Each structure stands twice: as C-alpha cells, then as structure tokens.
Amino acid sequence: xxxxxxxxxxxxxxxxxxxxxxxxxxxxxxxxxxxxxxxxxxxxxxxxxxxxxxxxxxxxxxxxxxxxxxxxxxxxxxxxxxxxxxxxxxxxxxxxxxxxxxxxxxxxxxxxxxxxxxxxxxxxxxxxxxxxxxxxxxxxxxxxxxxxxxxxxxxxxxxxxxxxxxxxxxxxxxxxxxxxxxxxxxxxxxxxxxxxxxxxxxxxxxxxxxxxxxxx
Numbered sequence: 001x002x003x004x005x006x007x008x009x010x011x012x013x014x015x016x017x018x019x020x021x022x023x024x025x026x027x028x029x030x031x032x033x034x035x036x037x038x039x040x041x042x043x044x045x046x047x048x049x050x051x052x053x054x055x056x057x058x059x060x061x062x063x064x065x066x067x068x069x070x071x072x073x074x075x076x077x078x079x080x081x082x083x084x085x086x087x088x089x090x091x092x093x094x095x096x097x098x099x100x101x102x103x104x105x106x107x108x109x110x111x112x113x114x115x116x117x118x119x120x121x122x123x124x125x126x127x128x129x130x131x132x133x134x135x136x137x138x139x140x141x142x143x144x145x146x147x148x149x150x151x152x153x154x155x156x157x158x159x160x161x162x163x164x165x166x167x168x169x170x171x172x173x174x175x176x177x178x179x180x181x182x183x184x185x186x187x188x189x190x191x192x193x194x195x196x197x198x199x200x201x202x203x204x205x206x207x208x209x210x211x212x213x214x215x216x
Contacts, residue, residue: 003029006039010047017047023064025050025071046071049184052191053092062093074183081179085186090131092190111140117152118159165197 007014020026026046029037053062053070073079073088115137116124128134143150173185 001039001044002036003039006043006047010044010051012047012051020047020050023068025064025067045181045184049188052188066091066093070187074187075180077179081182084179084183085173088183088187089190092187105141107141107144108137110144111137114140114150114152114155118155120159169193 029039053067070091
C-alpha cells in the first residue's frame with residue numbers, strides 16, 4: 001500500500017506517519033522510486049502498536065524516546081524469546097507508585113522476603129534487577145508501613161490467579177508467526193490488556209458485593 005492508504009487504514013495522519021518514520025519508530029517503506037515507497041501489513045501493525053504506546057500507555061502518553069527503546073528490544077533478533085519479551089516490557093514505564101523505597105529498612109526487607117516465597121524462581125533470581133519486582137516490593141512495603149497485613153499467605157492466591165492470566169497471555173502471544181510479532185503482541189497486551197483486567201477486577205468486586213450484601 002502507498003502512504004495515503006496506510007494513513008487511511010490506520011487512521012493516522014500522513015504527517016504523523018512521516019514523523020514516526022523520521023524518529024525511527026516505523027521502519028522505512030519498500031522504495032519503488034526516488035519519492036515513493038510501498039508499505040505492508042507489518043507497517044500497519046507496527047503503526048498501531050506505536051499509537052497504542054503514545055496515546056494510551058500505562059501511565060498516559062509514553063515519550064517517543066521510550067517507545068524507541070521498547071521497539072529496539074522488540075526488533076532485536078539476537079535475544080532469546082524470554083529476554084526479548086522481558087526487556088521490551090521492562091522498558092515500559094511503571095504506574096506511579098509509592099516511590100523507590102528500595103532501602104534496607106524493616107518494611108522493605110520484610111516485603112522482599114514475602115515476595116520471595118511466592119514460588120516464582122525467575123522473580124527470585126532477578127530480584128531488584130526487574131523494575132516490576134522493585135515496584136511490587138515498594139507497594140508491599142508501603143502496605144506494611146501503613147499497618148495493613150499483607151504477607152505471602154495473602155498474596156499467594158492472587159499470585160496463582162495472575163499466573164493463570166499470564167498463561168493465557170502467552171497462549172495468545174504464541175499464536176503470532178514471527179518472533180517480532182510475538183514481542184509486539186506482548187507489549188500491546190501490557191499496554192492495553194492491563195487496564196481491562198483492572199476494570200474487570202473492580203466490576204467483579206461490585207458483583208460479589210451485591211451478591212453478598214444486596215443492592216440496598
């Protein structure tokens with residue numbers, strides 16, 4: 001397809017597509033003349049992913065530099081699948097949290113210990129190298145500081161539910177034919193599915209509350 005058709009099919013203005021091309025967020029088209037290039041479904045798929053990151057993101061709009069970093073990992077054929085998916089997702093910004101509370105105070109030490117006994121060996125091995133692990137430890141430490149009981153026994157049932165969700169996520173990812181498409185799908189899921197899961201969780205709480213206590 002030509003640039004005009006790519007714009008029409010994606011809903012993205014031609015000027016914006018040209019900007020993404022200049023910034024390296026979208027690979028160049030297949031040159032057919034000095035002034036004309038063709039684009040394919042891969043460009044359309046990548047364009048939709050870029051728009052999802054920039055327009056939606058996990059915490060609002062994601063900076064172009066961050067999008068470029070994520071896509072660098074997505075396109076890195078030298079990485080194994082686990083590292084490729086992980087580094088691409090690690091490059092995404094985390095939701096605003098309680099701050100980088102990764103010192104050695106009692107609450108953080110306790111939180112690390114509680115998170116460490118969930119049974120996830122990779123999480124234990126990576127530890128604070130993972131921004132997601134650091135975020136979880138910070139949140140658990142905050143709960144402990146505020147006097148809310150939140151230990152491994154309470155977390156374990158939620159962890160099992162999240163593992164089931166992760167299995168479903170990767171089942172969907174594996175349906176894509178290429179490694180780059182798998183990585184793109186994983187990033188898109190992190191950006192777009194998590195708000196859906198959060199909303200489903202809240203709706204489920206409303207349903208269970210009405211079931212237990214009625215609507216009065």
